[in-house]
Amino acid sequence: MKRKKKILIVDDELSVRSSLEEWFLEDGFEVETAENGEAALRTMHNAGPFDVFVIDIRMPGMDGITLQKRVKEVDKDAAIIILTAFASVDTAVEALKLGAFDYITKPVDPDDLSHAVRNALRQRELSEENVRLRDKVTEMGLASPIIGESAKMRQVTEMIDAVAETDATVVIRGESGTGKELVARAIHARSPRRFFPIVAVNCGSIPDTLLESELFGHEKGAFTGAQYRRKGKLELANGGTLFLDEIGDIPAQMQIDLLRVLETKRFTRLGGNQEITSDFRLVCATNQDLEGLMKEGTFREDLYYRINVFTVDVPPLRERPEDIPLLARFFVEKYARAMAKPVKEISAEAEAVLLDYDWPGNVRELENAIERALVIGNDRDVQPVDLPFRVEREAKRPDALALTAVEEMHIRRVLRERGGNVTHAARALGVDRGTLYNKMKRYGIERE
Amino acid sequence: MIYVALLNGYMPPGGDGLAPRLAESVPSRLEHLPVNFDLSAYYSPERGQYNATLILAHLLRHLPDSNAKIVGLTNVDLFIPVLTFVFGQAQLNGPGAVVSTYRLRNEYYGLPASPSLLYDRTVKEIVHELGHTLGLVHCRDYSCVMHASTYVEEVDLKEARFCSDCSAELSDG
Numbered sequence: 001m002k003r004k005k006k007i008l009i010v011d012d013e014l015s016v017r018s019s020l021e022e023w024f025l026e027d028g029f030e031v032e033t034a035e036n037g038e039a040a041l042r043t044m045h046n047a048g049p050f051d052v053f054v055i056d057i058r059m060p061g062m063d064g065i066t067l068q069k070r071v072k073e074v075d076k077d078a079a080i081i082i083l084t085a086f087a088s089v090d091t092a093v094e095a096l097k098l099g100a101f102d103y104i105t106k107p108v109d110p111d112d113l114s115h116a117v118r119n120a121l122r123q124r125e126l127s128e129e130n131v132r133l134r135d136k137v138t139e140m141g142l143a144s145p146i147i148g149e150s151a152k153m154r155q156v157t158e159m160i161d162a163v164a165e166t167d168a169t170v171v172i173r174g175e176s177g178t179g180k181e182l183v184a185r186a187i188h189a190r191s192p193r194r195f196f197p198i199v200a201v202n203c204g205s206i207p208d209t210l211l212e213s214e215l216f217g218h219e220k221g222a223f224t225g226a227q228y229r230r231k232g233k234l235e236l237a238n239g240g241t242l243f244l245d246e247i248g249d250i251p252a253q254m255q256i257d258l259l260r261v262l263e264t265k266r267f268t269r270l271g272g273n274q275e276i277t278s279d280f281r282l283v284c285a286t287n288q289d290l291e292g293l294m295k296e297g298t299f300r301e302d303l304y305y306r307i308n309v310f311t312v313d314v315p316p317l318r319e320r321p322e323d324i325p326l327l328a329r330f331f332v333e334k335y336a337r338a339m340a341k342p343v344k345e346i347s348a349e350a351e352a353v354l355l356d357y358d359w360p361g362n363v364r365e366l367e368n369a370i371e372r373a374l375v376i377g378n379d380r381d382v383q384p385v386d387l388p389f390r391v392e393r394e395a396k397r398p399d400a401l402a403l404t405a406v407e408e409m410h411i412r413r414v415l416r417e418r419g420g421n422v423t424h425a426a427r428a429l430g431v432d433r434g435t436l437y438n439k440m441k442r443y444g445i446e447r448e
Numbered sequence: 449m450i451y452v453a454l455l456n457g458y459m460p461p462g463g464d465g466l467a468p469r470l471a472e473s474v475p476s477r478l479e480h481l482p483v484n485f486d487l488s489a490y491y492s493p494e495r496g497q498y499n500a501t502l503i504l505a506h507l508l509r510h511l512p513d514s515n516a517k518i519v520g521l522t523n524v525d526l527f528i529p530v531l532t533f534v535f536g537q538a539q540l541n542g543p544g545a546v547v548s549t550y551r552l553r554n555e556y557y558g559l560p561a562s563p564s565l566l567y568d569r570t571v572k573e574i575v576h577e578l579g580h581t582l583g584l585v586h587c588r589d590y591s592c593v594m595h596a597s598t599y600v601e602e603v604d605l606k607e608a609r610f611c612s613d614c615s616a617e618l619s620d621g
Binding site: 013015016018019020022023025026027028083106107108109110111113114 | 495501527528529530531532533534537538539540580585586596598599
């Protein structure tokens with residue numbers, strides 16, 4: 001069911017408050033009223049957030065302009081409509097300069113009031129949508145498909161499919177750079193929560209002192225520098241997925257807080273006392289041995305058992321070398337597009353170097369290597385010399401590769417270039433189709 | 449039971465047949481009720497209009513049965529303090545409403561009088577305000593009687609009936 005829009009009416013005249021209240025109730029709003037600025041701020045704290053504010057400009061005590069400033073301090077995107085008597089239009093203009101959405105003079109034409117409120121709501125929805133779309137664009141920019149045809153990666157994909165539809169907590173384990181976040185995003189994208197956000201927090205990259213506020217949010221004034229109320233990632237993930245990367249790095253005290261949230265789905269912002277409920281699915285990732293940390297006493301046993309419902313192990317790149325050419329090709333296309341360059345081929349020699357390297361930094365290191373090759377290389381195919389020094393030096397020389405490995409690599413490549421068409425590939429390789437089928441069978445190459 | 453109170457004997461065109469016509473749209477028994485009181489007490493000289501909120505409060509004193517609802521009909525120009533005018537006012541989910549024909553008349557807009565149009569508009573506005581007393585809020589369907597109208601042209605666009613969503617809500621409630 002669609003949430004009712006909330007409106008706060010602030011006016012010192014009871015008759016104005018009650019008539020506006022009736023009017024907006026009939027229009028389907030959830031309405032709160034306040035007789036002065038102080039009461040409005042209290043109502044905002046206890047019953048907020050509000051979609052629209054209608055504020056009288058002239059009130060005893062805190063006037064409408066001051067209240068508007070205070071409201072904007074808490075909610076900088078607040079949609080405020082100023083009510084004014086004809087005589088104080090100058091002040092209304094000042095209110096507009098300070099960020100009020102509109103002003104209307106009392107008594108108000110019903111149609112003007114409806115328009116002002118509808119437009120204010122539309123404006124607020126647009127700015128919220130803008131933020132959501134920006135996040136979405138960022139998310140789409142980050143999202144890459146999971147590339148890999150190796151048995152190990154197929155197993156990962158099957159596990160993603162199996163767990164995505166459920167609401168189970170998932171722990172993704174894998175070395176740095178193996179693509180744990182991609183797996184988390186794939187789980188989210190295939191889950192019923194996909195229409196809500198996936199909110200990622202790298203627990204290892206945020207100082208302990210900031211992590212708490214990052215997760216739980218804070219009220220204005222909760223600590224020095226907290227000038228605005230800020231929603232935490234737990235709150236932002238409402239309806240969607242919370243992805244906690246490097247969960248093994250969460251400090252001890254916050255492990256207790258996190259466990260409580262996971263059990264109750266309720267928490268309060270720092271410096272606040274209003275309890276907030278957030279319904280999210282938790283996906284965590286780690287490159288550490290959580291069981292080892294648990295035995296050492298640095299990771300809580302109760303939290304470990306709370307999160308360890310389903311585990312996905314992402315293999316290191318060295319354990320799935322057959323995926324290297326596919327990944328390299330994917331990154332060549334990705335960066336060629338980003339740099340508006342023609343898509344280049346990877347020479348057989350360069351591919352052999354890539355295949356023979358150990359990739360301690362995994363897929364991330366491969367991606368960086370290809371990006372570098374595209375930046376420094378000229379228009380010819382990617383050559384070994386374009387690859388980072390470390391890759392070239394540590395790789396065994398191509399001539400040290402077994403002949404069969406080179407043959408397999410070459411067959412895969414020719415097949416790929418011909419869109420999987422065996423007849424065309426056989427012709428290009430100078431063999432008949434039967435020979436090619438036999439070789440494909442021997443190397444475990446499947447027909448597309 | 450819903451009472452249609454023709455205030456101080458005011459009778460719009462076809463007024464004597466209002467209750468049966470309204471009963472076609474509102475799922476309740478309707479009866480006319482004569483109600484007389486001095487409206488001048490609710491006149492605002494600064495505005496040259498009558499305070500709908502106060503008239504409604506007075507009208508409720510004439511409600512014969514606390515489980516019933518009452519809708520008053522008048523031809524004076526109504527306002528509520530913050531708005532320039534209202535066609536009518538109702539208590540959401542409450543017992544009472546009041547409707548004015550003052551701005552429903554074609555003559556108010558400099559057009560020739562049309563008793564049939566005035567009758568139709570009056571029926572729609574009464575059903576609309578009664579809808580509020582039955583707990584309905586404004587509806588997005590422009591043809592539904594619960595659609596918000598601040599112009600008579602908008603009143604003319606809608607029909608004197610609840611849309612399927614509003615009807616369903618009335619049945620559920």
